[in-house]
Amino acid sequence: MLDEMSVIRRILNGERDAYRTLVERYQQPIYRFVFSLAHDRHWAEDLTQEIFLTAFEKLNRFDSTKGGFSTWLFTIAHHQTVNGLKRPRLRFEKQAIVDRCSQNGEPVNELLRHEWMTALDKALERLPLNQRIAFVLAEIEQLSHQQIADIGRTRIGTVKSRVSRAKAALRKTLDKWSGMQP
Amino acid sequence: MKEDSLYHQWTEDHRRTTPPDDLVDKVMAQIKDSPQAPDVRIQAAWWRVAQHPLTHAALICLATLAGMIRTATVLAAIVDLK
Numbered sequence: 001m002l003d004e005m006s007v008i009r010r011i012l013n014g015e016r017d018a019y020r021t022l023v024e025r026y027q028q029p030i031y032r033f034v035f036s037l038a039h040d041r042h043w044a045e046d047l048t049q050e051i052f053l054t055a056f057e058k059l060n061r062f063d064s065t066k067g068g069f070s071t072w073l074f075t076i077a078h079h080q081t082v083n084g085l086k087r088p089r090l091r092f093e094k095q096a097i098v099d100r101c102s103q104n105g106e107p108v109n110e111l112l113r114h115e116w117m118t119a120l121d122k123a124l125e126r127l128p129l130n131q132r133i134a135f136v137l138a139e140i141e142q143l144s145h146q147q148i149a150d151i152g153r154t155r156i157g158t159v160k161s162r163v164s165r166a167k168a169a170l171r172k173t174l175d176k177w178s179g180m181q182p
Numbered sequence: 183m184k185e186d187s188l189y190h191q192w193t194e195d196h197r198r199t200t201p202p203d204d205l206v207d208k209v210m211a212q213i214k215d216s217p218q219a220p221d222v223r224i225q226a227a228w229w230r231v232a233q234h235p236l237t238h239a240a241l242i243c244l245a246t247l248a249g250m251i252r253t254a255t256v257l258a259a260i261v262d263l264k
Binding site: 016017019020023024027028031032035036041044045048049052053056060061113116117120136139140170174 | 195
């Protein structure tokens with residue numbers, strides 16, 4: 001297993017190339033998090049780069065006694081994404097949240113499945129930002145409620161409530177789907 | 183239940199979102215080429231100095247001295263008023 005602290009010490013001692021190890025490890029969750037909130041690949045890519053650059057520049061402020069590196073990195077990602085979403089964007093291409101893989105099922109069922117997956121994406125998109133963030137971190141990234149509270153600098157009870165409200169909203173979408181099943 | 187299975191598939195689809203292949207190289211190029219990027223070694227050295235017990239002791243001494251000067255000033259003002 002990668003010893004992140006020893007990598008961080010190497011970077012702080014001037015071995016900049018060692019940072020690649022951390023970028024390789026966290027590029028997917030950070031990109032996924034940003035993209036889930038913005039639905040714009042170019043923007044998500046640019047912002048992910050900015051997040052890693054900021055983390056590099058602030059690496060000496062990382063305090064392992066206060067939490068893990070991933071929590072610290074997600075805190076930066078959370079902050080920059082929320083700020084980024086407030087800024088007007090010159091280029092905004094709204095895209096499907098995920099590229100759906102084709103499944104080997106009945107074409108009619110497959111079409112219905114795809115339709116409802118898209119409906120779930122839209123339901124996620126309609127959630128208030130704080131609920132969406134809590135939901136993505138809890139259900140997609142599978143972080144603990146405590147980690148999410150640390151990332152958002154809020155209380156664990158608030159996180160639980162946000163995740164629960166987000167799930168209830170998505171459940172409504174699923175219930176409609178269930179009612180339309182053949 | 184069908185809904186649970188659909189929900190599971192949906193979250194799995196989200197987890198399959200992947201960044202562009204060259205993302206790591208782009209980040210590393212920015213880190214290497216950026217002339218504005220602060221030298222983390224200097225920052226780390228400052229951080230170590232700030233956390234050193236002697237620095238804390240020196241700050242406490244300065245604060246005490248400042249407190250003493252302030253007290254002396256106030257006392258002088260009181261004496262002067264009398």
